[in-house]
């Protein structure tokens with residue numbers, strides 16, 4: 001297995017991630033599951049902090065460090081069409097590459113809005129994508145996976161093999177090991193109707209509640225993400241995807257969004273789904289250091305819309321992103337996966353480049369109206385995040401499984417379900 005250290009060639013391209021710079025003592029580059037087992041044993045022996053990295057695009061956790069080790073899975077990045085709708089993905093593949101590889105087969109997996117995001121981080125947490133209302137979360141299409149647990153054993157997990165672990169990795173995967181292969185059932189999707197619309201609403205709160213009603217009453221073929229820039233004259237850019245190429249059916253659905261107040265421009269195209277996730281391929285230099293807060297909401301009612309509008313006018317907030325969930329995502333029983341939020345319609349995320357107290361304070365009124373959380377959009381590792389992300393029954397089950405599969409708290413880097421950043425709580429209990 002290749003191990004790259006600070007004095008080695010190529011180290012500079014491996015040390016940082018998208019949201020953070022780092023200077024790890026070594027970057028281990030396994031190319032097979034057996035090498036992941038070896039890598040885990042190696043980092044365990046050093047006793048230093050370590051990180052697991054797939055695409056390096058994590059917001060919720062930092063897939064690099066200073067002075068520790070990194071297990072970087074970029075060498076396990078295959079996208080394998082196994083016949084029919086069956087697709088096997090390596091954790092190090094990026095979702096843009098996945099979409100491009102599946103397109104010739106008339107297949108797609110709803111992932112997220114960025115093609116640079118890695119399979120491993122997104123598919124162990126949820127996957128809120130631009131076909132989510134039509135085809136569910138990314139994890140809802142996962143049929144089995146291969147997982148290396150803390151003791152170094154390799155498990156095939158599915159509804160029939162280690163079903164508890166299969167349940168746990170669909171929402172809290174980082175707590176239970178390193179996923180080395182994902183087996184998905186892709187959806188039959190080739191072309192979609194993608195609309196980009198820009199709005200300059202005079203009354204932002206009124207626009208937001210109208211946006212909310214439009215999304216909730218749209219056909220479930222429609223998923224819609226809204227990106228709002230902060231400042232005295234707010235603007236909004238929307239990406240609206242109709243999951244299919246039936247233009248006659250899509251047109252009235254899109255027109256409803258074009259009737260919203262403040263429309264300043266729009267463009268609708270029939271395009272392969274593969275062109276939807278935006279892909280830059282830029283090397284990681286810690287270029288996107290930002291503080292984020294996030295939560296889920298059932299409705300964008302007038303009160304919540306008003307609070308979001310106030311947040312956007314407050315100093316320290318640079319952007320708010322509102323992604324649709326609902327539809328097929330909410331068809332799934334809340335107890336079926338560790339991601340248990342199956343009644344909300346929106347994910348709301350605030351982004352601040354500077355962070356700090358003013359941003360945290362400005363978020364608080366919106367936070368009070370949130371109903372659950374999707375961990376992948378939260379940058380603050382406050383202990384309360386785990387309790388917001390997992391309802392009590394889910395968290396209790398996760399803690400039982402954590403005690404069984406990771407009793408020493410080896411995987412404590414990414415929102416440790418024991419409630420302690422260092423796994424201390426679990427160790428104390430035992």
Ligand SMILES: Cc1cc2nc3c(=O)[nH]c(=O)nc-3n(C[C@H](O)[C@H](O)[C@H](O)COP(=O)(O)OP(=O)(O)OC[C@H]3O[C@@H](n4cnc5c(N)ncnc54)[C@H](O)[C@@H]3O)c2cc1C
Nearest residue numbers: 054055056057058059063112113118120121127128179414
């Ligand atoms: C620009 C941008 C846009 C985004 N848009 C969306 C979106 O639309 N929808 C959405 O759902 N999410 C979105 N995200 C969030 C994204 O899903 C998470 O940040 C995700 O964790 C990134 O995955 P990665 O593999 O690139 O991350 P990494 O930084 O490599 O990993 C993040 C963490 O995940 C865990 N992890 C990674 N690989 C594995 C593995 N194989 N096994 C177990 N644990 C693992 C580790 O704890 C790791 O520290 C976006 C993120 C960015 C930066």
